[in-house]
Amino acid sequence: xxxxxxxxxxxxxxxxxxxxxxxxxxxxxxxxxxxxxxxxxxxxxxxxxxxxxxxxxxxxxxxxxxxxxxxxxxxxxxxxxxxxxxxxxxxxxxxxxxxxxxxxxxxxxxxxxxxxxxxxxxxxxxxxxxxxxxxxxxxxxxxxxxxxxxxxxxxxxxxxxxxxxxxxxxxxxxxxxxxxxxxxxxxxxxxxxxxxxxxxxxxxxxxxxxxxxxxxxxxxxxxxxxxxxxxxxxxxx
Amino acid sequence: xxxxxxxxxxxxxxxxxxxxxxxxxxxxxxxxxxxxxxxxxxxxxxxxxxxxxxxxxxxxxxxxxxxxxxxxxxxxxxxxxxxxxxxxxxxxxxxxxxxxxxxxxxxxxxxxxxxxxxxxxxxxxxxxxxxxxxxxxxxxxxxxxxxxxxxxxxxxxxxxxxxxxxxxxxxxxxxxxxxxxxxxxxxxxxxxxxxxxxxxxxxxxxxxxxxxxxxxxxxxxxxxxxxxxxxxxxxxx
Numbered sequence: 001x002x003x004x005x006x007x008x009x010x011x012x013x014x015x016x017x018x019x020x021x022x023x024x025x026x027x028x029x030x031x032x033x034x035x036x037x038x039x040x041x042x043x044x045x046x047x048x049x050x051x052x053x054x055x056x057x058x059x060x061x062x063x064x065x066x067x068x069x070x071x072x073x074x075x076x077x078x079x080x081x082x083x084x085x086x087x088x089x090x091x092x093x094x095x096x097x098x099x100x101x102x103x104x105x106x107x108x109x110x111x112x113x114x115x116x117x118x119x120x121x122x123x124x125x126x127x128x129x130x131x132x133x134x135x136x137x138x139x140x141x142x143x144x145x146x147x148x149x150x151x152x153x154x155x156x157x158x159x160x161x162x163x164x165x166x167x168x169x170x171x172x173x174x175x176x177x178x179x180x181x182x183x184x185x186x187x188x189x190x191x192x193x194x195x196x197x198x199x200x201x202x203x204x205x206x207x208x209x210x211x212x213x214x215x216x217x218x219x220x221x222x223x224x225x226x227x228x229x230x231x232x233x234x235x236x237x
Numbered sequence: 238x239x240x241x242x243x244x245x246x247x248x249x250x251x252x253x254x255x256x257x258x259x260x261x262x263x264x265x266x267x268x269x270x271x272x273x274x275x276x277x278x279x280x281x282x283x284x285x286x287x288x289x290x291x292x293x294x295x296x297x298x299x300x301x302x303x304x305x306x307x308x309x310x311x312x313x314x315x316x317x318x319x320x321x322x323x324x325x326x327x328x329x330x331x332x333x334x335x336x337x338x339x340x341x342x343x344x345x346x347x348x349x350x351x352x353x354x355x356x357x358x359x360x361x362x363x364x365x366x367x368x369x370x371x372x373x374x375x376x377x378x379x380x381x382x383x384x385x386x387x388x389x390x391x392x393x394x395x396x397x398x399x400x401x402x403x404x405x406x407x408x409x410x411x412x413x414x415x416x417x418x419x420x421x422x423x424x425x426x427x428x429x430x431x432x433x434x435x436x437x438x439x440x441x442x443x444x445x446x447x448x449x450x451x452x453x454x455x456x457x458x459x460x461x462x463x464x465x466x467x468x469x470x471x472x473x474x
Contacts, residue, residue, distance in 0.1 A: 007368045020262040021358045099367055099374035107371030111449040119368040121258045121441065123358045130336055131244045131356040134344030137336035141378035141406065169378065204358065212348040 003087035005079075005110045006033065007103070009096040009122020010047040012230070013205035018051040021123045021204050027051065029120060034059065035088045037078050039066045039101050044091045065102045079109040096124045100144060125232050126172060129200035132210040133170070135236035140170035146183065157190050157235075164195070164235045171235045180226035187233065191215045198234035201226055212236075240324035242316075242347045243270065244340070246333045246359020247284040249467070250442035255288040258360045258441050264288065266357060271296065272325045274315050276303045276338050281328045302339045316346040333361045337381060362469050363409060366437035369447040370407070372473035377407035383420065394427050394472075401432070401472045408472045417463035424470065428452045435471035438463055449473075 006029050011021050031054040038044035041062045049057055063078055082088055090097040090106055097103040098119070110117050130137045143160065147153045160171035175183045180201075187197060193216035200210045201224065209224060212234070243266050248258050268291040275281035278299045286294050300315055319325055327334040327343055334340040335356070347354050367374045380397065384390045397408035412420045417438075424434060430453035437447045438461065446461060449471070 019260065021260050023256065023258050024261055025257040096364060096368050098369070098371065099364065101374075104371050104374055107369065108449075109371075111371055111447075117369045117371070117447055118445065119365045119440070119447075121358070121360045121365070124361065124364045127333060127336065127361045127364045128356040128358070131333050132335070132344065132354045134335065134341050134346075134348055134354070137338075137341055137379075138381040139379065142374075142376065143406075144375040169380075203356070208355065210348075210354055210356075212345075 001085055002113070002115045003082040003085050004116045004118055005082060005106065006087065006089045007097045007107070007117065007119040008089045008091050009120055010091055010094065012095045012123045012125055012203055015205045018047065022051075023121050026120045026122070027053065030089065031055065033087055033089045035061045035081060035086055036091055037063055037065055037088055037103070037106050038091045039093045039097075039103070040064065043093055047091065065106060067102065075105045075109045078106060079113065079115065082110065082115045083113055096122050099124065099126070123204050125200070125203045125230070128203045129172060129198070129210070129232040129234060130170065132200055133198040133212050133234050133236070135170040135196060135198060135212065135234055136168050137170065139168060140172065143171060143173045146173050146175055153186070154190055157187060160235050161191055161195055164237050168237050172232055174232050177226075177228045177230055180229065180231050181223075183233065184223060184226060188215055188218055191235070193219075196236035198236065199224065199226065199231055200234070201229045201231040203230070203232070238322055239350070239352045240319040240322050241353045241355055242319060242343065243324065243326045244334045244344070244354065244356040245326045245328050246357055247281075247328055247331065249332045249360045249362055249440055252442045255284065259288075260358050263357045263359070264290065267326065268292065270324055270326045272298045272318060272323055273328055274300050274302055274325055274340070274343050275328045276330045276334075276340070277301065280330055284328065302343060304339065312342045312346050315343060316350065316352065319347065319352045320350055333359050336361065336363070360441050362437070362440045362467070365440045366409060366435070366447070366469040366471060367407065369437055370435040370449050370471050370473070372407040372433060372435060372449065372471055373405050374407065376405060377409065380408060380410045383410050383412055390423070391427060394424060397472050398428055398432055401474050405474050409469055411469050414463075414465045414467055417466065417468050418460075420470065421460060421463060425452060425455055428472070430456075433473040435473065436461065436463065436468055437471070438466045438468040440467070440469070
């Protein structure tokens with residue numbers, strides 16, 4: 001009998017207590033595990049401690065899989081215990097694991113070996129942003145981080161705008177929070193006046209703010225203070 | 238002072254109790270509302286009743302917005318009470334509202350009037366499927382329902398496969414559950430042997446099953462019984 005890989009969401013924001021954004025039923029799963037594959041051991045321990053799980057944190061085993069360890073570490077080795085019956089939880093830095101973090105590699109290895117994968121419910125800034133935007137949710141794409149180089153960046157923005165218009169597909173992307181203000185200014189310079197632009201900042205946190213306007217409207221308004229606040233950007237038709 | 242529009246998720250599956258998949262904190266919001274804009278009054282009442290909210294269901298006001306009413310009904314009229322201080326909850330047939338349902342029109346109207354929109358956490362089959370697939374979650378697109386006409390359908394499948402390969406963008410789509418078996422057969426005929434195909438069925442329900450294999454591998458395996466089971470399909474690189 002093989003183990004099960006549970007994908008365990010945690011809060012998006014440090015300002016939010018775990019059980020404000022997670023179903024209480026997740027706790028029974030978390031209580032039953034003693035092996036965790038995590039993006040960052042310190043934040044994962046802190047999350048489990050704040051969540052008040054049943055076992056002492058010091059008795060749990062944590063193994064890291066992140067951008068620094070992923071090249072050297074054999075993912076197969078992390079999954080080995082599941083092949084012989086032990087279950088594991090995957091925890092990312094924030095939100096749902098397996099979407100924009102190396103946890104996906106563990107999931108892939110489990111599917112290859114026929115190990116069951118169970119995703120638990122939790123906060124995803126992507127889906128919260130689509131919900132709260134009012135932009136087309138029948139067709140949308142998450143594109144991850146914008147390119148850093150100025151030329152490629154402008155090209156990517158133009159490509160997303162074209163696709164939002166020609167396919168009516170809402171385009172989402174993110175930026176390192178300290179560059180959010182510059183990005184918003186660049187979007188307002190680059191996009192057409194009639195294009196709809198959404199900004200969802202500090203989702204699930206007390207300062208949460210979701211605004212959607214045409215670019216022409218944005219240009220007339222005072223801009224929100226986005227500096228270092230986690231935000232997700234949306235372009236609509 | 239204007240009201241707030243709350244986007245209130247409900248379970249994806251009838252077999253799942255509300256508080257297994259919803260954070261307990263959603264309850265405080267639900268308890269505070271007496272006005273709901275819903276896709277289907279009967280299922281919304283049933284959900285609120287199963288959730289055990291504080292107020293008697295009969296004292297709540299429900300107004301429907303769905304594919305049948307959306308053309309005739311002025312969305313502005315539904316939002317009018319929020320402009321004068323009343324808050325409202327949006328509830329769709331299943332899962333998170335505002336993504337693949339007419340709730341997005343209400344959200345749009347609120348943004349136009351400067352009414353605050355707050356999305357609550359809950360189950361989204363789209364994000365659960367991406368998490369559990371192990372396919373690329375740094376870039377993915379949800380494309381809604383496949384076209385029904387055979388020619389357009391095959392073209393759409395080929396377009397998704399090309400995009401999954403050329404952009405490394407995972408492509409998600411859905412089908413009416415009674416056509417799932419035919420769709421899976423068609424996918425196995427149409428896609429290249431090396432293309433990765435995922436099927437996430439009955440998410441959050443007791444029969445949940447997520448499988449990801451190459452098309453060549455799928456062709457060698459017994460197919461899962463997908464008839465009339467809600468499922469979401471994923472194509473990866």
